[in-house]
Amino acid sequence: MYKPTAPGTWKGRVDAADGDEGKRWHQGIKLLDLSAETEPATAEQAVAFLGFCCDEGVRRNQGREGAVQGPSALRQAMASFAWHLEDDTALFDAGDVFCTNQNLEEAQKQLGKKVHTLLSNTYKTIILGGGHETAYGHYLGIKQALPADKQLGIINFDAHFDLRSYEKQPSSGTPFLQIADDMIDNNQEFNYLCLGIQQYGNTQKLFNTAASYGADYVLAPAMQVYNFEALREKLQQFMALVDVLYVSIDLDVFTAAYAPGVSAPAALGIHPEIALILLQEIISSGKLLTLDVVELNPALDVDNRTARLAATLLYHVVQQWSQV
Ligand SMILES: N=CN[C@@H](CCC(=O)O)C(=O)O
Ligand SMILES: [Mn+2]
Numbered sequence: 001m002y003k004p005t006a007p008g009t010w011k012g013r014v015d016a017a018d019g020d021e022g023k024r025w026h027q028g029i030k031l032l033d034l035s036a037e038t039e040p041a042t043a044e045q046a047v048a049f050l051g052f053c054c055d056e057g058v059r060r061n062q063g064r065e066g067a068v069q070g071p072s073a074l075r076q077a078m079a080s081f082a083w084h085l086e087d088d089t090a091l092f093d094a095g096d097v098f099c100t101n102q103n104l105e106e107a108q109k110q111l112g113k114k115v116h117t118l119l120s121n122t123y124k125t126i127i128l129g130g131g132h133e134t135a136y137g138h139y140l141g142i143k144q145a146l147p148a149d150k151q152l153g154i155i156n157f158d159a160h161f162d163l164r165s166y167e168k169q170p171s172s173g174t175p176f177l178q179i180a181d182d183m184i185d186n187n188q189e190f191n192y193l194c195l196g197i198q199q200y201g202n203t204q205k206l207f208n209t210a211a212s213y214g215a216d217y218v219l220a221p222a223m224q225v226y227n228f229e230a231l232r233e234k235l236q237q238f239m240a241l242v243d244v245l246y247v248s249i250d251l252d253v254f255t256a257a258y259a260p261g262v263s264a265p266a267a268l269g270i271h272p273e274i275a276l277i278l279l280q281e282i283i284s285s286g287k288l289l290t291l292d293v294v295e296l297n298p299a300l301d302v303d304n305r306t307a308r309l310a311a312t313l314l315y316h317v318v319q320q321w322s323q324v
């Protein structure tokens with residue numbers, strides 16, 4: 001269920017005549033094998049990618065399958081980025097966790113183990129999804145790595161709450177209710193902020209669930225650059241309540257013109273610019289522990305537009321995060 005990334009996977013443009021000054025991500029990224037007996041070296045300022053090749057949750061949630069190819073498309077979209085990182089050992093690829101035989105629950109456990117390994121070795125972790133079922137596996141690793149006295153906050157850029165009942169089965173629509181119940185069972189506070197919620201995309205039942213769990217949210221129409229001061233205030237208030245942050249970016253939060261390659265596109269979603277400046281605010285807090293980008297479906301993408309958007313957001317995240 002786990003495979004390290006094969007050498008040669010990261011490939012792209014080479015500006016050989018420019019020597020070191022022509023360096024790109026595919027030439028600088030280091031491969032990390034989490035199946036090895038030995039623990040990976042601790043890396044203070046390093047960012048590590050880990051793929052979750054899974055859309056079983058999307059299938060169970062009646063969505064359009066294809067997010068299993070997300071990690072591969074994201075790597076390709078990031079490969080030729082110019083290298084502007086200060087440290088030569090700032091960027092790692094820790095391979096992929098796979099979902100086999102539709103066994104989502106086991107795949108999430110395996111993802112949790114790898115996330116735990118990365119976090120406990122102080123890597124700044126970025127999970128490349130996968131459907132939004134990525135979030136529950138991601139959380140299992142955060143839970144293992146986080147000291148009991150540290151309060152976790154979850155910020156989800158998403159058109160959807162993903163707080164559906166998992167009584168029948170977990171899916172891509174249930175991860176944050178699974179997390180909420182687990183945190184409450186463990187006497188932890190569930191601090192959840194959703195940014196970009198579409199009223200039409202969430203039933204009254206979901207708004208009621210959000211209210212009963214104390215989840216906070218901003219509706220998509222309010223997620224505007226001209227509203228930045230109010231959004232920053234809300235974000236700062238949320239971040240002040242917690243010690244560390246898990247940020248999830250569901251690409252269906254963005255307008256379909258920017259992000260057509262998702263299971264549930266949004267005709268009037270948010271503009272990428274507002275997400276970018278809020279992400280900058282989050283990283284500046286120094287509280288970001290781990291992040292994921294989910295729901296990229298390359299089979300539905302148009303000229304890799306969604307993959308390029310996700311990759312570009314990750315470029316800026318890595319650039320800033322590797323310096324805080
Ligand atoms: N990951 C979550 N997906 C949405 C799908 C909505 C839709 O297909 O319209 C949800 O369950 O709410
Ligand atoms: Mn989602």
Ligand SMILES: [Mn+2]
Nearest residue numbers: 159160250252
């Ligand atoms: Mn969504």
